[in-house]
Amino acid sequence: MVCNLCDGQMEGGEIGSTEITFMPGKIKGGTHIADTKTAGSVCLLMQVAMPCVLFAASPSELRLKGGTNAEMAPQIDYTLMVFRPMVEKFALTLDCDIKRRGYYPKGGGEVVVRMSPVKQLNPINLTDRGIVAKIHGRAFVAGALPIKVAKDMASAAVRCIRKEIRDLYVNIQAVREPDNEAFGTGSGIIIVAETSTGCLLAGSSLGKRGKNADKVGIEAAEMLLGNLRHGGAVDDYLQDQLIIFMALANGISKIKTGPITLHTETAIHFAELLTNAKFTVTKSEDEESSKDAHIIECQGIGLLNTNL
CATH class of the missing domain: 3.30.110 (Translation Initiation Factor IF3)
Incomplete structure (x- = not known):
């Protein structure tokens, strides 16, 4: 993708390659499309593209296709709820529009990212x-899964957090993604703690076949609590x-x-x-x-x- 963004030349960019030679050219603004054709993470595509398009000559629109909630990568919910507000502290603006969510194994999601260059x-x-002022989140299901799965994830996460943080209201919404805004079947949860100084810390987990919904919620809660403890x-x-x-x-x-x-x-x-x-x-x-x-x-x- 970066090669296309800057009219670059690349050798060795094939599956199985152990060596890559990349020669960048001039960074271009405008519209760019990248499609993993799998459940490969659109958030990782965004990560490699952002530092480039920030130094383009004109605004950029990135149409990124693949998985929005993938293992071994940030979930799109994390990108929107934590990464975006924190990275904007560098004096940049990140506009991200989820057109369709996509899950393992087929992907099929699409996200449109718009960014203007900075000097x-x-x-x-x-x-x-500072101190933790608010804890909120979303537990989601899509496709063939019932809303009860999201509610169970949320309830388990709240119970886990309240064992350690008793004096704060924890608001985790259980949602079912509209069928026209999601491709495939998936589930997961993200929980975000906001602090008095504007910091955002999170915990998240994805559901998968055979994995108990309570366990998914508890994993996310324990990840958040671990981030707060340090x-x-x-x-x-x-x-x-x-x-x-x-x-x-x-x-x-x-x-x-x-x-x-x-x-x-x-x-x-x-x-x-x-x-x-x-x-x-x-x-x-x-x-x-x-x-x-x-x-x-x-x-x-x-x-x-x-x-x-």
């Missing part, structure tokens, strides 16, 4: 989490998604996280290789944080969009 990205500081201002799944934007931004960005994931270590390694940005990772010395809390700091390169 330069601002740095961010996400180190003060005291970070971003959750375990957002930390690596912010690295490339920190590298490109103009100035020093800081985020407070829990344990550093392998995805984040990899993202930092390649961001430094590709951009010459400098990252440091240190243990958080904040007394309110757990021993697993870290500060990721980056001196961004302040990339300028010479097209604007």
